[in-house]
Amino acid sequence: MATAEHIKSLIRSKFSDDTDRFHTIALQVAAHEARQGHKALAQDIRDIIDMERKKKGPKLFPFPxxxxxxxxxxxxxxxxxxxxxxxxxxxxxxxxxxxxxxxxxxxxxxxxxxxxxxxxxxxxxxxxxxxxxxxxxxxxxxxxxxxxxxxxxxxxxxxxxxxxxxxxxxxxxxxxxxxxxxxxxxxxxxxxxxxxxxxxxxxxxxxxxxxxxxxxxxxxxxxxxxxxxxxxxxxxxxxxYDNPQEAERKSLIANVLGTFMSTNFAWKKVLQTSDGLSHAEIDHACRDAIKDAILTDRRKISAIQLLTPLKERRLTHEGIQG
Known part of the structure; x- marks a missing residue:
């Protein structure tokens, strides 16, 4: 079973309302029980803690x-x-x-x-x-x-x-x-x-x-x-993982641009220009186009307006590759 120090620490953390500390010590108890061969008990302790955390959302643990x-x-x-x-x-x-x-x-x-x-x-x-x-x-x-x-x-x-x-x-x-x-x-x-x-x-x-x-x-x-x-x-x-293929690039651009995408979006040149770029590079290019549209009071982004940031990303990409 749990060591005397574990029990005392659990009591202290409970009375001081230190929930994070209580969870940490409880997990230490679970680890201790697992090492003793009490795997079912260790798993039950972890499940109880996980259930409580899910109710409140995950908390970030302060590392040493x-x-x-x-x-x-x-x-x-x-x-x-x-x-x-x-x-x-x-x-x-x-x-x-x-x-x-x-x-x-x-x-x-x-x-x-x-x-x-x-x-x-x-x-x-x-x-x-x-x-x-x-x-x-x-x-x-x-x-x-x-x-x-x-x-x-x-x-x-x-x-x-x-x-x-x-x-x-x-x-x-x-x-x-x-x-x-x-x-x-x-x-x-x-x-x-x-x-x-x-x-x-x-x-x-x-x-x-x-x-x-x-x-x-x-x-x-x-x-x-x-x-x-x-x-x-x-x-x-x-x-x-690899750079996105044509269908993935099309889906990614549509997802990022969302309602900013113009109705008659000309895909051919955009898909050609984005070929070889990573997910992150395409994402950044789309967000650059969105920022430009907002700052210039445009409601929609056409393929031509997306080509400029895509070409900028391509030049950077090719410069790194070279």
């Missing part, structure tokens, strides 16, 4: 001060319907959501819901949005770990911070996004890979292998060729 600057927390508002992505990607995200909601049913058969996901694709293709959608649909906070800030020059410090983050993953239920993941997931066989980074990667492999929480762990990268091959088998699912 020494890792606060490494984690950005938010309650996303992007629903699944807002995603414009290939059908196979949306179906696989829907599968993650469905398995999460039916996790107890799976556990009765000795199975686990998929919750460790690797997202691969160019910048701006919807990887971060996917994490936001999962958090929104599952009524969980999204915690984005800034991997580039996690890595330090001091030996052992990065692995220590990584351990603290995985401790939080165990204690605080949520969606955890490791963005720019290749900063710590680099191939250990590469000649220029320093010893410290190999130790960091080994630590991550160990932590994610041992993780038994119900939190979703999502890693996103633009450079899959840099990743160590051992990482791939640690994830339950790997999703590959």
């Amino acid at each position: 001060k020494n890792i606060q600057g490494l984690v950005l927390s938010e309650n996303p508002t992007v629903p699944l319907e807002a995603m414009v992505t290939p059908r196979n990607i949306k179906e696989r995200i829907e599968r993650v959501i469905h398995e999460y909601r039916q996790q107890n049913k799976l556990k009765t058969h000795g199975l686990k819901h998929r919750r460790k996901i690797l997202l691969i694709g160019p910048p701006g293709t919807g990887k971060t949005m996917s994490a936001m959608v999962l958090a929104k649909e599952l009524h969980l906070p999204l915690h984005t770990i800034q991997v580039d800030r996690l890595v330090t020059k001091f030996m052992g410090e990065t692995s220590a911070k990584l351990r603290q983050i995985f401790d939080m993953i165990q204690q605080e239920h949520g969606v955890y996004l490791f963005d720019e993941f290749d900063a710590i997931g680099g191939d250990r066989s590469m000649e220029n890979e320093v010893g410290e980074m190999r130790r960091v990667l080994n630590s991550f492999l160990q932590f994610i292998e041992q993780d038994s929480s119900d939190s979703l762990i999502i890693a996103a990268t633009n450079n899959p060729r840099l990743l160590d091959r051992a990482l791939f088998r640690r994830f339950d699912d790997v999703l590959y």
Whole structure:
């Protein structure tokens, strides 16, 4: 059962009306019971806490001060319907959501819901949005770990911070996004890979292998060729993203422009000009056109008026590619 310290801490947090602290300690009790082999009790505790949180909406947990600057927390508002992505990607995200909601049913058969996901694709293709959608649909906070800030020059410090983050993953239920993941997931066989980074990667492999929480762990990268091959088998699912095809571009532009779109919108040139641009670049171009329409008191946006910001984005895109 719960330790004496857990019981005293629960009582203190209750009488001080510290609900967040009460939930945290209760989750620690659940983790303690799980380690003792009392998995059914641990799950019952988590279910009770989740039910209460859903009534009030997810709350952002204050991370320890020494890792606060490494984690950005938010309650996303992007629903699944807002995603414009290939059908196979949306179906696989829907599968993650469905398995999460039916996790107890799976556990009765000795199975686990998929919750460790690797997202691969160019910048701006919807990887971060996917994490936001999962958090929104599952009524969980999204915690984005800034991997580039996690890595330090001091030996052992990065692995220590990584351990603290995985401790939080165990204690605080949520969606955890490791963005720019290749900063710590680099191939250990590469000649220029320093010893410290190999130790960091080994630590991550160990932590994610041992993780038994119900939190979703999502890693996103633009450079899959840099990743160590051992990482791939640690994830339950790997999703590959790409720039939107014609039908997706048309749907995205129509969704963003909404009522600003003119009735006789000439699609051909717009679809040609937007070819090769990412979801994010097209979204920004549409919003630039909307701002221009508002500032010039125009009620509608024609294809010609959208072409200018699209061409600007294309020049930027081609300049980066070049």
